[in-house]
Amino acid sequence: MVSVTIDEQRLEVEAGSTVLAAAERLGIEVPTFCYWKRLPPLASCRMCLVEIEGLRRLQPACATLATDGMVVRTNTPLIEETRASMLDMLLANHPLDCPICDKGGECELQDMVMAYGPGQSRFRDAKRVFHSKDIRLSPVIIMNVNRCIQCQRCVRMCEEVVGAVALGTVEKGMDTAVTGFEGSLASCDQCGNCVEVCPVGALMSFPYRYRARPWDLAETDTICPHCGTGCQLTVGARKGEFMRVRSDWEHGVNRETLCVRGRFGLDFIESRNRIKRPMIRREGVLTPVSWEEAGDYLRQRLQAMEGRAAGGLISPRLPNEVLYQFQKLMRTVFRTNNIDCTSRWSTPLDVLVPLIASFYSRGPLDQVIGNDCVLVIGGNVTEENPVTEYLLRDAARRRHTGLLMLSARPSRLDADARAVLRAQPGGEAPSLAAVVGALIGLAGEELPGDVLAKSATSARPVAGTNAELDRLALALKEGRSATVLVGVDLLRSPQAREMLQQIGNLLQLLRLLGKEPALQFLFDRANQMGAWDMGVLPGLLPGLGPVGDEATRTKFERSWGAEIPPEPGADVDAMLELCGNGRMGVLYVVASDPLMSYPDREFVERALGDVGLLIVQDALLTETAGLADVVLPAAGYGEESGTFTNNEGRAQALRKFREPAFDARSNLAIFDFVAAIRKQPLQPSAAASIFDEMTRLVPAYQGLTWDGLGADGAFTAAASTPWASAFDAPLTAPGVTDGLKLITGNGLFHNGYVSEHSETLNTVADDPYVEMSAQDAERLGLSDGDQVSVRSTQGELTAKLKINRRFPRGLVFVPENYRALKLNSLMRRGEYPCPVEIRRCAKRAASALEADRV
Numbered sequence: 001m002v003s004v005t006i007d008e009q010r011l012e013v014e015a016g017s018t019v020l021a022a023a024e025r026l027g028i029e030v031p032t033f034c035y036w037k038r039l040p041p042l043a044s045c046r047m048c049l050v051e052i053e054g055l056r057r058l059q060p061a062c063a064t065l066a067t068d069g070m071v072v073r074t075n076t077p078l079i080e081e082t083r084a085s086m087l088d089m090l091l092a093n094h095p096l097d098c099p100i101c102d103k104g105g106e107c108e109l110q111d112m113v114m115a116y117g118p119g120q121s122r123f124r125d126a127k128r129v130f131h132s133k134d135i136r137l138s139p140v141i142i143m144n145v146n147r148c149i150q151c152q153r154c155v156r157m158c159e160e161v162v163g164a165v166a167l168g169t170v171e172k173g174m175d176t177a178v179t180g181f182e183g184s185l186a187s188c189d190q191c192g193n194c195v196e197v198c199p200v201g202a203l204m205s206f207p208y209r210y211r212a213r214p215w216d217l218a219e220t221d222t223i224c225p226h227c228g229t230g231c232q233l234t235v236g237a238r239k240g241e242f243m244r245v246r247s248d249w250e251h252g253v254n255r256e257t258l259c260v261r262g263r264f265g266l267d268f269i270e271s272r273n274r275i276k277r278p279m280i281r282r283e284g285v286l287t288p289v290s291w292e293e294a295g296d297y298l299r300q301r302l303q304a305m306e307g308r309a310a311g312g313l314i315s316p317r318l319p320n321e322v323l324y325q326f327q328k329l330m331r332t333v334f335r336t337n338n339i340d341c342t343s344r345w346s347t348p349l350d351v352l353v354p355l356i357a358s359f360y361s362r363g364p365l366d367q368v369i370g371n372d373c374v375l376v377i378g379g380n381v382t383e384e385n386p387v388t389e390y391l392l393r394d395a396a397r398r399r400h401t402g403l404l405m406l407s408a409r410p411s412r413l414d415a416d417a418r419a420v421l422r423a424q425p426g427g428e429a430p431s432l433a434a435v436v437g438a439l440i441g442l443a444g445e446e447l448p449g450d451v452l453a454k455s456a457t458s459a460r461p462v463a464g465t466n467a468e469l470d471r472l473a474l475a476l477k478e479g480r481s482a483t484v485l486v487g488v489d490l491l492r493s494p495q496a497r498e499m500l501q502q503i504g505n506l507l508q509l510l511r512l513l514g515k516e517p518a519l520q521f522l523f524d525r526a527n528q529m530g531a532w533d534m535g536v537l538p539g540l541l542p543g544l545g546p547v548g549d550e551a552t553r554t555k556f557e558r559s560w561g562a563e564i565p566p567e568p569g570a571d572v573d574a575m576l577e578l579c580g581n582g583r584m585g586v587l588y589v590v591a592s593d594p595l596m597s598y599p600d601r602e603f604v605e606r607a608l609g610d611v612g613l614l615i616v617q618d619a620l621l622t623e624t625a626g627l628a629d630v631v632l633p634a635a636g637y638g639e640e641s642g643t644f645t646n647n648e649g650r651a652q653a654l655r656k657f658r659e660p661a662f663d664a665r666s667n668l669a670i671f672d673f674v675a676a677i678r679k680q681p682l683q684p685s686a687a688a689s690i691f692d693e694m695t696r697l698v699p700a701y702q703g704l705t706w707d708g709l710g711a712d713g714a715f716t717a718a719a720s721t722p723w724a725s726a727f728d729a730p731l732t733a734p735g736v737t738d739g740l741k742l743i744t745g746n747g748l749f750h751n752g753y754v755s756e757h758s759e760t761l762n763t764v765a766d767d768p769y770v771e772m773s774a775q776d777a778e779r780l781g782l783s784d785g786d787q788v789s790v791r792s793t794q795g796e797l798t799a800k801l802k803i804n805r806r807f808p809r810g811l812v813f814v815p816e817n818y819r820a821l822k823l824n825s826l827m828r829r830g831e832y833p834c835p836v837e838i839r840r841c842a843k844r845a846a847s848a849l850e851a852d853r854v
Contacts, residue, residue, distance in 0.1 A: 002068040020061035035062040092123040103201035139763040148202040154194035208244040220657035228523030230646025251711040259386035271757035275633040276662035308585025311338035311575040315591035316531035319642025332562035337569030341531035343594035345491035361518035362649025372479035379487020410806040419472035425741035438473035530645035539568035579607035593622040599827035633664040652713035741833035750817035773807035795825040
């Protein structure tokens, strides 16, 4: 610690702290333009100059380290004169168009001039003008380079945090200008973080341009609905109409950053596909009716289904309170444990629950990725959890965390990784088993004798046969601490159980080696962790307690005043099987679209057509809703309050910023509506009261309060139980598979099916595409941009080819987010990845041949 005195106030700070950081701790305001907490100091704007005793010249507070005994003054006549001169120079060429500038009212230059500026300017020359009109850099970003003050925040944010390198500078001196490559942002993520950090109106949001002024907006702090990172954001609305999103610089796991989906993708709530009124099927056609008519129809149909099986499927994008109440409704009113919260993968509870209980770290992501090593398994963080990628890049570059990657699909983070182990598509489990084996071989005598004895019979990879495997295992062995981040798309694989087992083995091994391992999943749905915690699973009650355990079940029965079936229920696959066999009387689907997401579209369509009564409750008219007998219009995002639990296990307040549109009702109100039809009312039924019940009955949430979550949320409690693995799972190296294997997941610009209702995201997203390696494309005689046909044993689709030179041979990727592709029509239940053939479309090939002849 060092002692410094700033404006006659004394403070002790850690060695290496800057004068600016010390002043902030004392509450002393030092103006800055180029400084940004997340970026290395640049010290170019000279606004933060301070006097330091013993030094002749003024020093930049943002780049000057505090030393023991240092005496600093931040507000002397010389400093005031210097600040005024710097502002006078900035204004010399700055256009005075504040009345039409979108930054008006929240412009840092305006604020600085008001606080520190000169009374009058000494400059009389004509202002420099780069362009007479604004430049549209992309569908969402527009630039007025004349307003730029050369703080370089945008360029540094793009390169050092986002990793896109889409912005740069040209020329020098007074002619320096920020621009994209050839005046566009072709390589841009369209995240808008450059707009967020721009202190003036040089970079602006095109969708928000000229729509409102800051003082017109009612702003609400809430949580992004797109992925499980759980970014804090602020929604601006005017008279209930959505206007814009901005980030909160001081709060949330994301702080000032958002991805393209979070910043520009919330306009899906204004979708033309909103369900406006209840609908019932009359003579084969969905007909709008009143809530009263829908209730009468539902009452009659439910009575006709009495005694037959029921099941429920709900989306993990909904708040905890809605998820909790849904499983309570199904268990106590419909008397069934046939409940699931995802239609894309299976959930092997026998391995998943012990893994979460033994290793899941419910703590800040910023801390767990600060460990010596971070191993990312599966998925593509760049496209599925972009803000998590920003944090991982920062950890690798500035905190020197050893980033390790194990996946079939490459990502932008590979460039910052110390080791990248490419797995065969669907071969992550044996690849991870090879890592476990290699690590056991490296650890040797450091491990207990029983572990070495049990692993001796397993085939371990020979050292030196795979350089990346050796490098990855060595990094884990030499690191003092380790974190494992798991992409949950691995649960699509029929080998999901084996994968989770191997992850548990690795974490147990790291624990035995004293690495203090931490585990977190990288969910691509906003509240997947909450859905599991709330017991929206066929065999688990809230808190992940088994439904077959009498003591656990009795606790909930006493609180709910109703009996719970003791037998575990059916998951989504088994429920659809029951539907297809004519044994499912009622299927209740809430905000989910299995017809689009579940493998084998033909099977799902047949199953949904055979169910006795299909009830769909949603804000948007999905393809599944199109098959329903009853459609109930529900509140959309921002139209009901509640909580989300993000990937970190952080419970966060989801706040309402407008009333439900049209004739929609909140999800909780609709559950009350359905329960009243069955004459079994649900209590409590208000979100705050349900949260209180959750905190009493779910151990991880005990101690949390509805009003106490705050801007940063509050962490749920982690369990601590021993991992029961005996290290006897096969430790074999992965084999090589022939042919092309199709995998899927999210693209950068779309997440799930909700985002495709965003007009803004649709303007920046690529057309539907098929991605494969350059080697495979050359072997098949294909070129980038070709229209290709992807064929499996189940079906065929057509899309544009995108060649990725970082893709390994044999890998084909098609994003799951395009409804027009109907990707699930290619896939077969229980088979993943999907074997496919790819050919150039005949029509395109004929056109090319004709062109060659000409």
